[in-house]
Amino acid sequence: MTGAPAFDIASLHAFYALGGTPDTIIGRVFARLAEVNDPGIFLHISDREALLAEVEALGPFDAEAKPLWGIPFAVKDNIDVAGMPTTAACPDYSYVAAVDATVVRLLKQAGALVIGKTNLDQFATGLVGVRSPYPIPRNAIDANLVPGGSSSGSAVATAQGIVSFALGTDTAGSGRIPAGLNNIVGLKPSVGALSTAGVIPACRTLDCVSIFALTVDDAWRVFDTTARYDAADAYSKDIPASGYGSLPPVLSIGVPAKADRRFFGDATMEASYENALAMLTMLGHRVVEVPFGDFYKVANLLYEGAWVAERYAAVKPFFDANEASFHPVTRKIYGGAKALSAADAFNGLYALQALKQTVQLLIDAVDVFCVPTAPSHYTLADLAAEPIRENSRLGTYTNFVNLLDMCGIAVPTGKRADGLPASVTLLAPSGRDGLAASLAREIHQAAGVSLGATSWSLPPAFPKPARIDEDGMIDLVVVG
Amino acid sequence: MTGAPAFDIASLHAFYALGGTPDTIIGRVFARLAEVNDPGIFLHISDREALLAEVEALGPFDAEAKPLWGIPFAVKDNIDVAGMPTTAACPDYSYVAAVDATVVRLLKQAGALVIGKTNLDQFATGLVGVRSPYPIPRNAIDANLVPGGSSSGSAVATAQGIVSFALGTDTAGSGRIPAGLNNIVGLKPSVGALSTAGVIPACRTLDCVSIFALTVDDAWRVFDTTARYDAADAYSKDIPASGYGSLPPVLSIGVPAKADRRFFGDATMEASYENALAMLTMLGHRVVEVPFGDFYKVANLLYEGAWVAERYAAVKPFFDANEASFHPVTRKIYGGAKALSAADAFNGLYALQALKQTVQLLIDAVDVFCVPTAPSHYTLADLAAEPIRENSRLGTYTNFVNLLDMCGIAVPTGKRADGLPASVTLLAPSGRDGLAASLAREIHQAAGVSLGATSWSLPPAFPKPARIDEDGMIDLVVVG
Numbered sequence: 001m002t003g004a005p006a007f008d009i010a011s012l013h014a015f016y017a018l019g020g021t022p023d024t025i026i027g028r029v030f031a032r033l034a035e036v037n038d039p040g041i042f043l044h045i046s047d048r049e050a051l052l053a054e055v056e057a058l059g060p061f062d063a064e065a066k067p068l069w070g071i072p073f074a075v076k077d078n079i080d081v082a083g084m085p086t087t088a089a090c091p092d093y094s095y096v097a098a099v100d101a102t103v104v105r106l107l108k109q110a111g112a113l114v115i116g117k118t119n120l121d122q123f124a125t126g127l128v129g130v131r132s133p134y135p136i137p138r139n140a141i142d143a144n145l146v147p148g149g150s151s152s153g154s155a156v157a158t159a160q161g162i163v164s165f166a167l168g169t170d171t172a173g174s175g176r177i178p179a180g181l182n183n184i185v186g187l188k189p190s191v192g193a194l195s196t197a198g199v200i201p202a203c204r205t206l207d208c209v210s211i212f213a214l215t216v217d218d219a220w221r222v223f224d225t226t227a228r229y230d231a232a233d234a235y236s237k238d239i240p241a242s243g244y245g246s247l248p249p250v251l252s253i254g255v256p257a258k259a260d261r262r263f264f265g266d267a268t269m270e271a272s273y274e275n276a277l278a279m280l281t282m283l284g285h286r287v288v289e290v291p292f293g294d295f296y297k298v299a300n301l302l303y304e305g306a307w308v309a310e311r312y313a314a315v316k317p318f319f320d321a322n323e324a325s326f327h328p329v330t331r332k333i334y335g336g337a338k339a340l341s342a343a344d345a346f347n348g349l350y351a352l353q354a355l356k357q358t359v360q361l362l363i364d365a366v367d368v369f370c371v372p373t374a375p376s377h378y379t380l381a382d383l384a385a386e387p388i389r390e391n392s393r394l395g396t397y398t399n400f401v402n403l404l405d406m407c408g409i410a411v412p413t414g415k416r417a418d419g420l421p422a423s424v425t426l427l428a429p430s431g432r433d434g435l436a437a438s439l440a441r442e443i444h445q446a447a448g449v450s451l452g453a454t455s456w457s458l459p460p461a462f463p464k465p466a467r468i469d470e471d472g473m474i475d476l477v478v479v480g
Numbered sequence: 481m482t483g484a485p486a487f488d489i490a491s492l493h494a495f496y497a498l499g500g501t502p503d504t505i506i507g508r509v510f511a512r513l514a515e516v517n518d519p520g521i522f523l524h525i526s527d528r529e530a531l532l533a534e535v536e537a538l539g540p541f542d543a544e545a546k547p548l549w550g551i552p553f554a555v556k557d558n559i560d561v562a563g564m565p566t567t568a569a570c571p572d573y574s575y576v577a578a579v580d581a582t583v584v585r586l587l588k589q590a591g592a593l594v595i596g597k598t599n600l601d602q603f604a605t606g607l608v609g610v611r612s613p614y615p616i617p618r619n620a621i622d623a624n625l626v627p628g629g630s631s632s633g634s635a636v637a638t639a640q641g642i643v644s645f646a647l648g649t650d651t652a653g654s655g656r657i658p659a660g661l662n663n664i665v666g667l668k669p670s671v672g673a674l675s676t677a678g679v680i681p682a683c684r685t686l687d688c689v690s691i692f693a694l695t696v697d698d699a700w701r702v703f704d705t706t707a708r709y710d711a712a713d714a715y716s717k718d719i720p721a722s723g724y725g726s727l728p729p730v731l732s733i734g735v736p737a738k739a740d741r742r743f744f745g746d747a748t749m750e751a752s753y754e755n756a757l758a759m760l761t762m763l764g765h766r767v768v769e770v771p772f773g774d775f776y777k778v779a780n781l782l783y784e785g786a787w788v789a790e791r792y793a794a795v796k797p798f799f800d801a802n803e804a805s806f807h808p809v810t811r812k813i814y815g816g817a818k819a820l821s822a823a824d825a826f827n828g829l830y831a832l833q834a835l836k837q838t839v840q841l842l843i844d845a846v847d848v849f850c851v852p853t854a855p856s857h858y859t860l861a862d863l864a865a866e867p868i869r870e871n872s873r874l875g876t877y878t879n880f881v882n883l884l885d886m887c888g889i890a891v892p893t894g895k896r897a898d899g900l901p902a903s904v905t906l907l908a909p910s911g912r913d914g915l916a917a918s919l920a921r922e923i924h925q926a927a928g929v930s931l932g933a934t935s936w937s938l939p940p941a942f943p944k945p946a947r948i949d950e951d952g953m954i955d956l957v958v959v960g
Contacts, residue, residue: 204830234830234833234834234836309821310823312822313822340822340823341789341820342792342821343789343790343792343818343820345786345822346790347793349685350714354714356714357711
């Protein structure tokens, strides 16, 4: 990609500021699509001429007025983009959206350009990225590995440098797992921070729109552009995009107690996680081991409990009439929900409430949690052999998060000893997205890894986040 | 009752302070029981000798250390009192409780004396007070009228002056309707403020323990004694008993818009409600008409939606094995819940969430709401003719309250033109119990009505609640 800028927003905006044109960047997008040559990533690609017309309408480059001016992005295909089909990876369910989802509208208003709609685990049910009737997106780092899901196409498109960022959704980890498996950033906002209006529900009480990006700064800029209360979404909350760029000098960081860590035999992943914790200590933070049994119990509720009925409720008439249109694994999961009673649903809510009461004490005891994003990498062959078990294992550190109303961000921590991506996820209580993202930025900078599957480097950290002392004073970093 | 003090706490404590003994008061309790001679009020009555032994253990009178020293109270029979049977008005379900419910324990610790367990609509399902296999408690004001439920026995015991206060429960209005129909105060705390540990659930996500009392001051003292976070109740919240006794000079009081008021033809109740609103205006407050359609839609969810499945879930094994043990009306309601699916339950939650979003704007627009407690009085004959419809009508202004996480207090406003009790309920957002109670106190004083079915008067208002100006200054009322 000689001569073209990296696709992080800072590099693209520097390119535009120096007179570069979006036409050039759109050209790079299509060239990159051809180079990558993975028919599994996009289920629909924008018309090139239409994109150029959109660029015309943007007016002159102005990053103040339009903070995402000329930035190409992809949209998971369970999120509506006006005039494009929404399939949820279920062709028989497909419809052409009349209006943009709220988040898509906000991004377009900020100057961003929709490149296309991306593949997913059907109806966003899965963490593997292979439960789709379309070709499976290839993991951007190693084509033998599962790409992770359910937002597989969005993560791979970002990791491959085809787009600067992409929208996913995250109910059980779909915005974090594929980020971790493809060496990019995955920001899973506080529940309700981003509107789900125009998004096909998975579990309406838990669904989040999520953000894949090459850098934490970019993910935050997208979050800052889209975190808006929306009366069109009954679960919308007014969660301000605040607190990014400043960190207390010493954070108390909760991690699963050693005995409670689960890597299912992947010693390489375990070692990379320990390295990440050592990095946090070197950065001056305090790592605190926390018993994790109750978090796992919460996680189990998501698929073993009543919440799977939310997935069924979301498409009930379609499922009841068109069971055969479903992916076999998805069909089995949804079909199981039909037998659940309303009493089962409330018993699930009670079980969650009881666990919340004990887990809240642990959450209150630390500033933020740092968990492995995924416990292991799995190959496509592993998945074929154990389609349910390995999917479930991938959710070890993600399934409980939305049930506990936490925000999270997956961030690369470097390469494992075998060269595969390592990643941790930082978790914080609802509304503390800025804190989690600030720590993620610090980790990403310390990790010094290239972005996604590209050779691009993390752009220089400028301005460096100020550090806030515990007494509220700011340590100014004077350069030069 | 010549020579004996009134049973409000101030009068009883004045009696004790002057050397009166609890033995005398216990004597009055049993004498009053005999005078009233209503076998429907209590399902279990404490042993008199055991009560006298309890009094011995209290030590000398000390209202500072024990704010309910020597105060007799009754407990609805879905709340455990150690050593007594709990029946929930379903004899086959009965068990002897091993330990006190948390609220009962706190009250005993504060020096209060359990006189007995009171009758109720079976499993606290109903607002009428006649769905019990035991004799029906008589309305304390007019024996032709329904007593109101589900906490019928507790309300009648208080209104008859047998006890100073009584515990009820309130899921759909069971702590407010019988207060309104028996001319007493019914405090329905914020959801979670009082522990439900040791209480047979109706709808666990909505259940409240409630307080019947002769005066607002007494209800507040009981609330102040029992509002404690309890780790034994997963839905417990830390809601401080604060804000009582001070009122801004002008409250903005939301009332149903004229066109949205429902009295089902009871013009006398309508007139008494209009009188109450005129009283609020005379007290200096601002009455604001609010569209009430969405509140009624929320109310409908409680019995037409999925929440009835919570009732079924609470006693599922018992119901499945012993359907015939249930009251016919209760049995029909619970049986209907068996057919509801988990998808139905979640669809109910979604419908509520959507309504909450619009209703919240109305709630935010005022300080407090003032609604009729009940839209009408019904006779026992009315109920026999329409057992479901009249019950449902009674819940017009109560059913939506817990679903919207509000607190409420029913307070007498005087007599209707026909001499029957008139009552309004003040509603406020969660945690503002003190505000609602302060306004209720002001109304009760202005109404100047005798207490319950007794000839006792409201004790003199001392100390008078201070008024807080909008700028936070306190207007001191200088007496003499």
